[in-house]
Amino acid sequence: xxxxxHLSISSFNENIAYIHKDCNAYKVDDVSSLTKVEIHGGMKxxxxxLQIVDDEDIxxxxxxxxxxxxxxxxxxxxxxxxxxxxAPSAPSLVxxxxxxxxxxxxxxxxxxxxxxxxxxxxxxxxIASFLxxxxxxxxxxxxxxxxxxxxxxxxxxxxxxxxxVDFHCLGGVPGNKTDIIIAAIVAxxxxxxxxxxxxxxxxxxxxxxxxxxxxxxxxxxxxFKSIVKDHRAAIANYNSLPIAEASKTIASVERHLGLLxxxxxxxxxxxxxxxxxxxxxxxxxxxxxTSRIKSTTEAMRLRKLIEYVGDMLSIEIDVVITDGSExxxxxxxxxxxxxxxxKILRNKPxxxxxxxxxxxxLAGRVLEFDPQLRGGQGYVVAKEILSSGRALDAMxxxxxxxxxxxxPKLGHLTRDIVATQSGVVESIDNTRxxxxxxxxxxxxxxxxxxxxxxxxxDTVEQGETLYRIHSVNSTDFAFANSVVDGNTGxxxxxxxxx
Amino acid sequence: xxxxxHLSISSFNENIAYIHKDCNAYKVDDVSSLTKVEIHGGMKxxxxxLQIVDDEDIxxxxxxxxxxxxxxxxxxxxxxxxxxxxAPSAPSLVxxxxxxxxxxxxxxxxxxxxxxxxxxxxxxxxIASFLxxxxxxxxxxxxxxxxxxxxxxxxxxxxxxxxxVDFHCLGGVPGNKTDIIIAAIVAxxxxxxxxxxxxxxxxxxxxxxxxxxxxxxxxxxxxFKSIVKDHRAAIANYNSLPIAEASKTIASVERHLGLLxxxxxxxxxxxxxxxxxxxxxxxxxxxxxTSRIKSTTEAMRLRKLIEYVGDMLSIEIDVVITDGSExxxxxxxxxxxxxxxxKILRNKPxxxxxxxxxxxxLAGRVLEFDPQLRGGQGYVVAKEILSSGRALDAMxxxxxxxxxxxxPKLGHLTRDIVATQSGVVESIDNTRxxxxxxxxxxxxxxxxxxxxxxxxxDTVEQGETLYRIHSVNSTDFAFANSVVDGNTGxxxxxxxxx
Numbered sequence: 001x002x003x004x005x006h007l008s009i010s011s012f013n014e015n016i017a018y019i020h021k022d023c024n025a026y027k028v029d030d031v032s033s034l035t036k037v038e039i040h041g042g043m044k045x046x047x048x049x050l051q052i053v054d055d056e057d058i059x060x061x062x063x064x065x066x067x068x069x070x071x072x073x074x075x076x077x078x079x080x081x082x083x084x085x086x087a088p089s090a091p092s093l094v095x096x097x098x099x100x101x102x103x104x105x106x107x108x109x110x111x112x113x114x115x116x117x118x119x120x121x122x123x124x125x126x127i128a129s130f131l132x133x134x135x136x137x138x139x140x141x142x143x144x145x146x147x148x149x150x151x152x153x154x155x156x157x158x159x160x161x162x163x164x165v166d167f168h169c170l171g172g173v174p175g176n177k178t179d180i181i182i183a184a185i186v187a188x189x190x191x192x193x194x195x196x197x198x199x200x201x202x203x204x205x206x207x208x209x210x211x212x213x214x215x216x217x218x219x220x221x222x223x224f225k226s227i228v229k230d231h232r233a234a235i236a237n238y239n240s241l242p243i244a245e246a247s248k249t250i251a252s253v254e255r256h257l258g259l260l261x262x263x264x265x266x267x268x269x270x271x272x273x274x275x276x277x278x279x280x281x282x283x284x285x286x287x288x289x290t291s292r293i294k295s296t297t298e299a300m301r302l303r304k305l306i307e308y309v310g311d312m313l314s315i316e317i318d319v320v321i322t323d324g325s326e327x328x329x330x331x332x333x334x335x336x337x338x339x340x341x342x343k344i345l346r347n348k349p350x351x352x353x354x355x356x357x358x359x360x361x362l363a364g365r366v367l368e369f370d371p372q373l374r375g376g377q378g379y380v381v382a383k384e385i386l387s388s389g390r391a392l393d394a395m396x397x398x399x400x401x402x403x404x405x406x407x408p409k410l411g412h413l414t415r416d417i418v419a420t421q422s423g424v425v426e427s428i429d430n431t432r433x434x435x436x437x438x439x440x441x442x443x444x445x446x447x448x449x450x451x452x453x454x455x456x457x458d459t460v461e462q463g464e465t466l467y468r469i470h471s472v473n474s475t476d477f478a479f480a481n482s483v484v485d486g487n488t489g490x491x492x493x494x495x496x497x498x
Numbered sequence: 499x500x501x502x503x504h505l506s507i508s509s510f511n512e513n514i515a516y517i518h519k520d521c522n523a524y525k526v527d528d529v530s531s532l533t534k535v536e537i538h539g540g541m542k543x544x545x546x547x548l549q550i551v552d553d554e555d556i557x558x559x560x561x562x563x564x565x566x567x568x569x570x571x572x573x574x575x576x577x578x579x580x581x582x583x584x585a586p587s588a589p590s591l592v593x594x595x596x597x598x599x600x601x602x603x604x605x606x607x608x609x610x611x612x613x614x615x616x617x618x619x620x621x622x623x624x625i626a627s628f629l630x631x632x633x634x635x636x637x638x639x640x641x642x643x644x645x646x647x648x649x650x651x652x653x654x655x656x657x658x659x660x661x662x663v664d665f666h667c668l669g670g671v672p673g674n675k676t677d678i679i680i681a682a683i684v685a686x687x688x689x690x691x692x693x694x695x696x697x698x699x700x701x702x703x704x705x706x707x708x709x710x711x712x713x714x715x716x717x718x719x720x721x722f723k724s725i726v727k728d729h730r731a732a733i734a735n736y737n738s739l740p741i742a743e744a745s746k747t748i749a750s751v752e753r754h755l756g757l758l759x760x761x762x763x764x765x766x767x768x769x770x771x772x773x774x775x776x777x778x779x780x781x782x783x784x785x786x787x788t789s790r791i792k793s794t795t796e797a798m799r800l801r802k803l804i805e806y807v808g809d810m811l812s813i814e815i816d817v818v819i820t821d822g823s824e825x826x827x828x829x830x831x832x833x834x835x836x837x838x839x840x841k842i843l844r845n846k847p848x849x850x851x852x853x854x855x856x857x858x859x860l861a862g863r864v865l866e867f868d869p870q871l872r873g874g875q876g877y878v879v880a881k882e883i884l885s886s887g888r889a890l891d892a893m894x895x896x897x898x899x900x901x902x903x904x905x906p907k908l909g910h911l912t913r914d915i916v917a918t919q920s921g922v923v924e925s926i927d928n929t930r931x932x933x934x935x936x937x938x939x940x941x942x943x944x945x946x947x948x949x950x951x952x953x954x955x956d957t958v959e960q961g962e963t964l965y966r967i968h969s970v971n972s973t974d975f976a977f978a979n980s981v982v983d984g985n986t987g988x989x990x991x992x993x994x995x996x
Contacts, residue, residue: 007553009556010551035510052507052508054507088937100757100759123622126755129627132630136598136634257624259598
C-alpha cells in the first residue's frame, strides 16, 4: 500500500502517477516504458501513466503522487491508502487493430471505444491511433455509430420548448464568425438557441475564442440554461459544459495532431448538438479551392452523410453549402473578429458587408425553422431585427448575463503587407492566410491576427496595404514575417491596369 | 528568461517541461492543451511537452523544470538561463497526413519523418499516427526508404572481418529462444556474431529479457565490441547501444500500443542489424495458424520484401521459413527459457528436443555463411560443437565477460493446468499461451511464465499436468487464473482413447 499525495501538476487531460525509484511497494525495474497502471482505493479504479521520480521532495518511497487530473478523478483525500497494478490494455484496442486492417466496425465496437476513452483507459497515443485508423475511411453507419456513442449519458432537455435551434459552420474559412451575429438575431426573434461553441482546432480562432473577447464563455450547466431561458440564447465554450466528454478528449488530440477528418468532425458536431438538446440545426459547409471542403461534390457527399446521421438520430438538419472561396469579414483572430461582429450589430457603415450578408442569410434559415414564419421570409425578418437594433440589444443582454470580458488588446507589433503592383485582387488563399495568422500568434493570443483591408474584386494601387499583421510577441511576429514574404496569400490581377 | 531546474522525473522517452502557473516569463492562460514548446539555451533547441505546476517546491515562477529526458538533452547546468517558445509542429507531419490519405511517400519524406523522431520533434501521439497511417499499407520501396532512414548515422564497423553474422527470429512462437544457443555455437566455431537483442514487444519474453537472466545485457559500445573481438560473440540489449535511435523510440510506442506490423518489424530489424555492422543474417519466419505469420503465402511475401530490402542495402540475408505451429521448448518466460537453454548447452538428457533440433538447424545455416564450410555441412558441424561441450564453454566465457547475472527466482505462485480427459495433445495455441503467460506476469517479471510439460503428439491421462503457471505476485496470478479456465490453449484429441 502507498500513501496518496496530490502533486499540483496539470498535464492537459492525461492522468499521471509518480512513484519513487526506491518505491516500497513496487519494484521499479519491472516497470517498462509507457507503463499504464490501475490505481485502486477510490470508488472505482483510475488509469494513469507511470513516471519514476528520484527526489523525495516530490514523492517519497512510501507515497504515490497523482497529478491534478488523476487526483480529481480518484476523489479521495491525500494520505489515503492506495494500491497499484499494471493496467491491462483496454479491451476495445482490438477494434482499432481491426480498423487498421481495413475492417468495418460495428456499433458495439464504437460504443466500447468511446466508453474506454471516457473512462480514461485510452492514452493519447491510443486516441491518435483510433483517429488515424478510422480517418482513412468510415462508412455512413460507422459515422452514425460513432455519433451515437459520442453523445454520452448526460444530455440537456429544454422543458416546454418544441424547437431548440443552433447553427454550426464546418470551418475552413478565416474570419467567418456568422455564429455570434446569428445568435443575436435568433435570440431577439425569440427562438431558444443554446449555442455550444468550440475553441480553435486548427484555425486562428474558434467561435468560443472570438466570443471570449466579449463575454465569459465558460458557463456551467445551470448558468447556460438560465441565460437561454431568460434571454433565448447563450454562447458557451462546450468544454465548460458536462456533455459529450469523449469528444473533448478526442479534440485535444486532434488539436495536437492538427488532424481533422470530415467524418470525425461531422460525428463530433452532431453529438455535441444532440447532447445540448438541439432539435433543429443549420449547418454551413463553405466550399472553395482553399477551404476545408474543396469541391461541391465533396460538400454534397458530406451533406448526404450528415442528413443520414441526423435523420437516424431525429435531429432536423438544414445543410447549407456556401461560398468559401475567400475569407469572410475583415478581421482574422479573436479581437479583430469581435470588432467586425460589433460593427455589424451596431449597424456601422464600415461593417464588413460579406459577413453581414452571410449572417442575415443564415440567420434567416434558422428563423425559418419556426412553423409560424412564412417560407422565404427569414432573411427579411433577420434584416429587420438587425437594422432595428434589436439584435444588438439581445447581444448586450447575453454578454451582460454571461459576464462581460475584460477585452484583450490588439497586438501592438504590426506590419502592413502591401501590393507590389497595381491591379485587382484576384484571389485570397484561405489556407495561406490562416497559416500566416496562426504563425502571427492568433491561435494562442486573442490580440494576434490579420486585418484584411482588401478583398477579392477590390482595386489596389502599388504600395497600398492589402492586410495588416498583428502580433503580441516578437517571436510570433518574426515567424509570420519569415513566411509572409514568400507568399502573401493574395493574387493580384495586373492585366486590367497595363 | 527562466532559470533551469532539473526535476528528477523519468517519463519514458518523452521530454517534459514544467512551469509555474504564475510563471514570470509566460502567460499560462495562453497555453492550450498538449502544447509542445521549444526550449532555447543549450547547443540546439530541445522540444518538450509543457505541464503547469502550482507548487513552488516543484518549480518557482522564475524557473522552468525539465524532466530527466529533457535535462539530459539540453545538456547545460541547473540555474542556466533558458527561454521558451511554442514549438511549430514538425514539418514532416504533412507527410503523415499524406499517408493517411492513401499516398505513397518518397524516400525524402521517410528520411524527414525519422529525423524528426530522432530529434524528439514528434510526440508519442505523432509516432502513433505514423505507425497507424503507414501500417495499413507500404509498398516495398517505402519499406526500403524507412529501413535506410532508421539505420541512422552511427554504424559499427568490424575491422578485419569479412563476414559478420547474426540471427534473428520474427517471433510469434512462445519459448522459441534459439538465438542464444546459436550464438554459443557460432562463437565456438569462430565467426563473429555481435548479437543485438530486443526486449519483449508483445511476447512473454524477448531474447534480451531471457539472456538477462544469465548475464548483463546492457553493454556499451566498447564492451560489446571487445567481447565480440575476444570471444567471437556477445548478446546485448540493443537499447544499450548507440545505434538506430529512432527505432527505439518507435518500439516504445509499438510496445505501448501492442501494435506491430510486418513491414515496420522488417524495417526495424534490418536497420538494427545493418547499423550493428552485420553483413550476413539468417532470419527465421515461423509460420503457423496461431503464430505471427499465419500462412506460407504471407511468409513468402514477407521473405521477398526482406530479400529486396537486403539486396538494396547490401546485406546478405538467408530467410528460413520454419514450423511455428506450437511453442518451441518447454519454458515460456525468461527464467524458464534460460533453464531450457542451459540444459541444451549442457547436453542434458531432459533438454527439450524441439528447441535443440531447431537451434542446430539454424546454427548450421549461419555457419554456412563461411565460404570454407562445405554446403550442407552446417548442421553436422553445429551438432559436433554442441555435443563436444565447446558451445557451453563459449557461452560461459561470454557470460563471464558480459557479467554474470544474479539469476532471478522462478515465481513461487504455481498452478498446474491438467487434462480434463485422456487423449493425445492435438494442438497448442501460441496466441493463447502467450496471453496466459503475459497475464501471469511474464512480460514484467523474469520469474513468471508457463512450463509446458506436454507438447503436440504427447499422450496424456486425465488429471495429468499439461503445463504449470508460475507467477511472482498474486495480482498477476489471479489474472492468469481468471482466463485460463475458459480456454487453456490446449486441444486434446480423445478419439484414440475411446
